[in-house]
Amino acid sequence: MSAIDSATDKPYWSWAGLRLGMRRGLTITPGVMVFGLVVGAAAERHGLSAFENIAMNLLVYSGIAQLVALEIWPKTITWGAVASFALLAGILGARMVLMGVAIRPWFGRLPKWQSYPLLFYLTDASWLISMRYHAEGGRDPAVYLGATISITGGWMAAVIAGYSLGGFVADPQRYGVDLVMPVFFAAMLVPLWTGRRRAYGWIVAGAVAVAVQHFVDGWWFIVAGSLAGSLAGAFLDAERA
């Protein structure tokens, strides 16, 4: 059975799906690795040991949350700092609540011992690759696993290399490295274009995110933009139905 032509909604596992996921994951891996270099270098700059760097990336595995945390890393860590970092992880990870919501109809049909470990390494890139595959009619969670293996492998290699290189990659803006991830996500949207009506949700999401970023400090614009775009799209679809 190919990884895409499942006739039913029931999930199944296949080697073909794993290979497909790994191939699709490899398309984003270079961009992820550039970002990983920056995170690894930031960890070295703020005094984390090599082991702590690896543990943080294996256990937290949230590049943007780690990068922001390292930017505000204190000289001494108190219980207050621990609570602040936990709150930071919650705010920056809030968008993943929506991703979990969207993936429920697919992964909800898997046994819990499979779905919950799989979600431990949920990322924007692996989610986007998997949801595109799901929209194409595929139901094989091995595609998600394959993409996760590629992306995580590249990420871990990059954060270790970035840690070793240290100050060489300290200023991502200087080389335009900070643009890599936005460009990737913008490119992933292009094949999703199916007409102007579908774009209304994107426009609402972008406008709300920009407005919230302007008026509210912090990272709430990510959550606000996601929610606004999803709700706008839902009501447009409901009107049409």
Add this chain to the structure above:
Amino acid sequence: MSDDLGAAGVWLVIAAMAAVTYVTRIGGFVIMGYVPLTRRVRAFLSKAAARRRSRSPCRSR
């Protein structure tokens, strides 16, 4: 009293961030287990995923 957690502080930060991040990853998934998939909910999920439906050019691959 010194509030500095010393070497354990880094590990506490990692543990706290890891726990909270995992909660965000499974939070929506768990909540949706209690929500009936009505037409409006499906429309919301569809838009949240920004996914294509029947007009996908890759469907025949």
